[in-house]
Amino acid sequence: MQAPNAFAYVEDWNRRLAAKGWWHSFELPDGRTIDGVCDLAGLKNRIAQFPIPGDLHGKRVLDIGAWDGWFSFEMERRGAEVVAIDCWDNPRFREMHAFLGSRVDYRVLDVYELSPARMGRFDIVLFMGVLYHLKHPLLALERVCSVTGEMAAVDSFVLKEEHRPGANVEQRPIMEFYETSEFGGQTDNWVGPSLPCLLAWCRTAGFARVELRGMLAHSACLACYRHWEAVPESAPEPPELADVFHHTNYGVNFNSALDEYVTCWFSYSQLKPDINNVKPETDGYGVRPIDVRPLENGLWQANFKLPPGLPPGWHSVRLRVGASARSDARKIAVDLPLGAPGLAITGIADGYTWQPNQMDLRKGDSLAIWVSSLPENADRNNIRVYLHSRKLNVIYVEKEAGGRPRQINVQVPEFAPAGAVEVSVKVGDGESGPAVVEIKR
Secondary structure: OOOOOOOHHHHHHHHHHHHHOOOEOEEOOOOOEEOOOEOHHHHHHHHHOOOOOOOOOOOEEEEEOOOOOHHHHHHHHOOOEEEEEEOOOOHHHHHHHHHHOOOOEEEEOOHHHOOHHHHOOEEEEEEEOOHHHOOOHHHHHHHHHHOEEEEEEEEEEOEOOOOOOOOOHHHOOOEEEOOOOOOOOOOOOOEEEEHHHHHHHHHHOOOOEEEEEEEOOOEEEEEEEOOOOOOOOOOOOOOEEEEEEEOOOOOOEEOOOOOOEEEEEEEOOOOOOOOOOEEEEEOOEEOOOOEEEEOOOOOEEEEEEOOOOOOOEEEEEEEEEOOOOOOOOEEEEEOOOOOOOOOEEEEEEEOOOOOEOEEEOOOOOEEEEEEEOOOOOOOOOOEEEEEOOEEEEEEEEOOOOOOOOEEEEEEOOOOOOOEEEEEEEEEOOEEOOOEEEEEEO
16 A cells, blocks of 8 residues: 555645656855755765765766756766766756866666667766656666666665555565556656666676665665676685576577577586576676576586677687686677577588488488588587488587688488488578488488
8 A cells, every 4th residue: 555645745745846857956156056856065075975086187977867868967066977867958957067167977868778889888977866757767777787887886775665655565576557647746757666676787787796785764775897806815715617508499599689508518526506696707797697506517508698798709608607717718799699690510420420422311410510601600400411401400509610611410300312412501691502311211
């Protein structure tokens, strides 16, 4: 049950904003002050919740939803190069910008439009009082994560006992959705997460570590980091990384526009791995795993989200457990095109007897093919092997090694016709000529 007038303070804020005109308060260089809805003491206390240094020279800061701009100009005062964005062109921001002689780069931009390709990355991102105004909060946090180089300061309304007496909302990872104007009469207040939900959102969006820094009257303040803690000098031995691949198609290629996950197989004997101590990272960007489980032969499996904001190219995946050193690296490809000119089958053999140019289905169903000019990011998912016109299941692809032909193993169905049949290989727009194999049944 909702408490009576649980959001009455929002209605009061709107009345005061209509009377004052300013949301933020300001101290002006000539000694005057602007009295906004948010007083100076409250603004200073709010930013003080986060581990942001007083000297920001050499740092880039992004202020999302800057409104009148107090946080933007405060970051500039500390020496940062600041970009401020909002979904509308606020004349009061521009007025204060001119009055202060500010160099803040102010842009009208929606949070969903953020990307490293468009904005670059920022050492610090301020995401203050914006999240609950968004219909797609988790997507927005992924966009925020993608442009964060080090730390994002996330301040958001959270549900408390006073909003839902007796519902235990402060201990449950739940969210309320407001279809119209239920939240204080505003139609742009879309969601109300509990504190556990807000913490989980930030981790799920791709931040490695999420710390609760403080609770204010109506909001929680979280510091969200892209990297794991530093490796201690006396770190224990690293885990051994056995393999890294796509969580559903087992390849090495990933599409950053999709919600894709990386699977790691590893071994470690000094500490039992679990979801709280396994620390995967890609090019240094850590992501908390969504699953850690034991496999056979002493191996463990960890699944984690592809870190937001990776540029196209090859990236190194490593793993830590607890305070251990980092494992060796395995490579994955992100948004890499497949170019495969000059594909050619250089050899074909039974995968069990290794007899060339023939296959005995009475012995097994694996056919080995050697192919030259395969692109480095060719994998089980994007290599297509055909027996006449029938596509075969690729079960193994040898890793690239010095440009020599690579082995591909496929399963030949038991109903394949006996006699001489043609096999061909396609990758991207490239296609080999046919090779002939004699199938015995």
